[in-house]
Amino acid sequence: MCGIVGYFGKRPAQDFLLEGLKRLEYRGYDSAGVAVLQNKIANRKNKKDEILIRTVKSVGKVSELEKKLNGKIEGVIGIAHTRWATHGKPSEKNAHPHTDCGGRVAVVHNGIIENYRELKDVLEKRGHRFRSETDTEVIAHLLEVAMEKLPFEEAFVKTLKQLKGAYGIVAISAKDPGVMLAARLSSPLVLGIGSGEMFIASDVSAMMGDVKRVVYLDDGEITVIGNDGYVVKTFSHRKREKEELALERDKTVAEHRGYPHFMLKEIFEQPKSFADALRGRLLPDDGMARLGGLRTVAKRLRSIDRIIIVSCGTSYHSALTGEYMLEEYAGIPTEVEMASEFRYRKPLLDKKTAVIAISQSGETADTLAAIREAKEKGALTIGIVNVVGSTIARATDVGVYCHAGPEISVASTKAFTSQLAILSLLTLYLGRQRGLSLVMGQRIVRELARIPKHMERVLAQAKDIRKLAKKYAKQEHYLYLGRKYNFPSALEGALKIKEIAYVPAQGYPTGEMKHGPIALIDPSVVSVMVMPRDSVYEKNMSGMEEILARGGKVLAIATDGDAAIVRKATDVIFIPKTLEMLSPLLAVLPLQLFAYYVAVERGYDIDKPRNLAKSVTVE
Ligand code: AGP
Numbered sequence: 001m002c003g004i005v006g007y008f009g010k011r012p013a014q015d016f017l018l019e020g021l022k023r024l025e026y027r028g029y030d031s032a033g034v035a036v037l038q039n040k041i042a043n044r045k046n047k048k049d050e051i052l053i054r055t056v057k058s059v060g061k062v063s064e065l066e067k068k069l070n071g072k073i074e075g076v077i078g079i080a081h082t083r084w085a086t087h088g089k090p091s092e093k094n095a096h097p098h099t100d101c102g103g104r105v106a107v108v109h110n111g112i113i114e115n116y117r118e119l120k121d122v123l124e125k126r127g128h129r130f131r132s133e134t135d136t137e138v139i140a141h142l143l144e145v146a147m148e149k150l151p152f153e154e155a156f157v158k159t160l161k162q163l164k165g166a167y168g169i170v171a172i173s174a175k176d177p178g179v180m181l182a183a184r185l186s187s188p189l190v191l192g193i194g195s196g197e198m199f200i201a202s203d204v205s206a207m208m209g210d211v212k213r214v215v216y217l218d219d220g221e222i223t224v225i226g227n228d229g230y231v232v233k234t235f236s237h238r239k240r241e242k243e244e245l246a247l248e249r250d251k252t253v254a255e256h257r258g259y260p261h262f263m264l265k266e267i268f269e270q271p272k273s274f275a276d277a278l279r280g281r282l283l284p285d286d287g288m289a290r291l292g293g294l295r296t297v298a299k300r301l302r303s304i305d306r307i308i309i310v311s312c313g314t315s316y317h318s319a320l321t322g323e324y325m326l327e328e329y330a331g332i333p334t335e336v337e338m339a340s341e342f343r344y345r346k347p348l349l350d351k352k353t354a355v356i357a358i359s360q361s362g363e364t365a366d367t368l369a370a371i372r373e374a375k376e377k378g379a380l381t382i383g384i385v386n387v388v389g390s391t392i393a394r395a396t397d398v399g400v401y402c403h404a405g406p407e408i409s410v411a412s413t414k415a416f417t418s419q420l421a422i423l424s425l426l427t428l429y430l431g432r433q434r435g436l437s438l439v440m441g442q443r444i445v446r447e448l449a450r451i452p453k454h455m456e457r458v459l460a461q462a463k464d465i466r467k468l469a470k471k472y473a474k475q476e477h478y479l480y481l482g483r484k485y486n487f488p489s490a491l492e493g494a495l496k497i498k499e500i501a502y503v504p505a506q507g508y509p510t511g512e513m514k515h516g517p518i519a520l521i522d523p524s525v526v527s528v529m530v531m532p533r534d535s536v537y538e539k540n541m542s543g544m545e546e547i548l549a550r551g552g553k554v555l556a557i558a559t560d561g562d563a564a565i566v567r568k569a570t571d572v573i574f575i576p577k578t579l580e581m582l583s584p585l586l587a588v589l590p591l592q593l594f595a596y597y598v599a600v601e602r603g604y605d606i607d608k609p610r611n612l613a614k615s616v617t618v619e
Contacts, residue, residue, distance in 0.1 A: 002110040003027040003082040006170040008180045008225045009197025013078030020206035021062045026614040028084025031095035032065040033057030035106035036078035051177045057095035081108035084613040088133030098137040100144035104174045109136040111166035111187040152176035180225040184217040191215040198225045213244040261606040263409035271452040273404040273414040277421035287441020289425035293400045304354045307334040310370040311358040314412040320488035322423035330431035339366040349377040356382045360415035361615035362390020409607045447579045454576040458589040469597030478505035482530035489530045489584040493591030501599040510543040521552040530587045533559040534580040
């Protein structure tokens with residue numbers, strides 16, 4: 001939910017800190033700040049040189065902080081933070097970094113300190129003065145107390161042991177300026193190894209182009225960064241050997257590349273990202289899929305008799321589509337659970353259950369908690385994740401990466417279609433072991449290979465979709481409707497226009513309308529109906545008639561050449577014909593574009609919508 005960066009090296013810390021914050025701003029952007037260890041300066045009073053910590057913070061986006069900094073602040077060691085508020089409203093005083101009473105310690109934090117209230121009460125009784133309403137500030141004051149008797153590293157660990165909750169923390173101290181400390185418990189932190197300089201951040205996008213090798217911290221680990229590099233230890237100071245992974249992606253990848261917003265770029269990347277998800281994984285002759293990530297559990301997968309998919313938001317919608325695929329073509333009972341609910345149920349799982357976690361970021365706290373619950377109960381856990389090396393990718397027994405490339409915009413688009421690609425491959429993989437015929441398998445493979453071209457044709461209608469968005473730009477009430485494979489498409493379309501255009505939109509199964517929601521229909525309501533030529537087409541036509549008969553407007557997503565719908569619906573957007581199970585891959589594109597263009601018409605911040613963050617790493 002927040003972005004953390006730290007720099008320890010030879011260059012002005014501010015350069016990396018600001019650039020890193022900009023790249024992490026999609027994780028939270030209501031306020032930001034930096035704290036830099038100032039080089040030795042003469043202390044006017046006692047003429048003694050000393051090291052100070054200079055902190056600059058601002059409310060609003062990183063660009064506001066940059067303006068406030070107005071040039072260089074001296075110092076080659078510093079930390080910085082861009083915030084998504086959990087405790088205390090977005091304000092300058094609640095922005096991180098937070099310092100202790102004497103300004104000798106500075107910390108940045110991503111997560112939630114659940115016992116901060118009682119800690120704060122004790123500290124205030126000891127005379128500590130708090131400047132903010134945040135939970136984070138208690139960390140700085142606890143460090144201050146511990147450092148009265150202990151060196152920085154020991155004081156840091158002593159402080160961690162008093163905290164309950166989730167955190168990624170980075171701290172610096174003017175009393176021990178040669179060290180930067182960081183700790184991870186449930187909120188991601190990655191170390192970047194440069195030549196003679198070290199970087200640390202919430203995720204690798206902050207350091208792309210600056211480092212070639214990274215180390216991912218795991219829960220219960222601290223890292224001590226100093227002039228001779230870094231050491232990773234446990235909370236009981238035991239050294240830990242960590243694998244240094246190559247960081248492939250280059251700096252350019254996180255640029256708009258000529259698009260006005262990351263969201264539009266990522267929508268148009270889908271033909272390529274979908275093809276990347278399939279690359280090397282289709283076996284046309286055998287009508288099969290090759291999923292190397294499942295190789296070690298191939299035998300166990302044959303005995304799986306139940307699948308549960310846990311995920312959130314857009315990833316929950318792709319999971320719902322996967323449920324239809326897996327039951328229809330792999331013949332495995334499948335249920336989908338919102339991770340935030342699953343984790344509080346007492347789910348009945350066993351070793352013949354496979355629990356699949358779908359997550360673009362691989363850091364969603366609820367999904368991670370659900371997976372941990374599943375592992376404890378002996379289920380086989382499988383990740384369908386986009387970010388390589390992310391926590392969920394490493395927490396699951398096995399997994400399949402989406403290879404969609406970095407998805408920067410808060411509104412998830414290419415991740416959705418890449419997840420559907422992996423779910424289609426998984427359906428083939430499991431189905432062909434369980435009676436799915438060679439002929440059907442080959443047909444699915446052929447149709448999958450055609451999807452990128454079909455996507456290009458849909459995206460080529462962007463101008464027409466933009467016209468529709470202008471027409472409906474002021475529309476305040478939408479229903480998004482679909483059946484079977486496209487019920488999740490309807491949910492996803494509704495989520496998109498909610499989260500970036502702030503329009504109240506409800507997604508329903510079309511068949512559910514007559515059980516209540518049809519009471520909403522009148523000329524002020526637009527029903528976006530996903531109704532390609534599929535096994536439920538006639539039912540959808542009746543649903544549309546019922547809405548039109550009550551004066552409602554219908555924007556239909558229909559199969560190319562469907563003249564019947566043109567005669568009836570208020571407006572139509574066409575998609576190419578494909579297998580029913582693959583139609584959501586095409587139906588979702590106009591829904592993404594429609595939401596995007598409505599938000600543009602309304603003048604909202606597309607990539608950083610209000611109240612949201614890209615990765616929900618808190619519960
Ligand atoms: C989707 O547009 C939202 N940004 C949000 O619902 C997101 O899909 C959800 O938070 C899950 O994120 P994840 O896929 O990274 O786990």
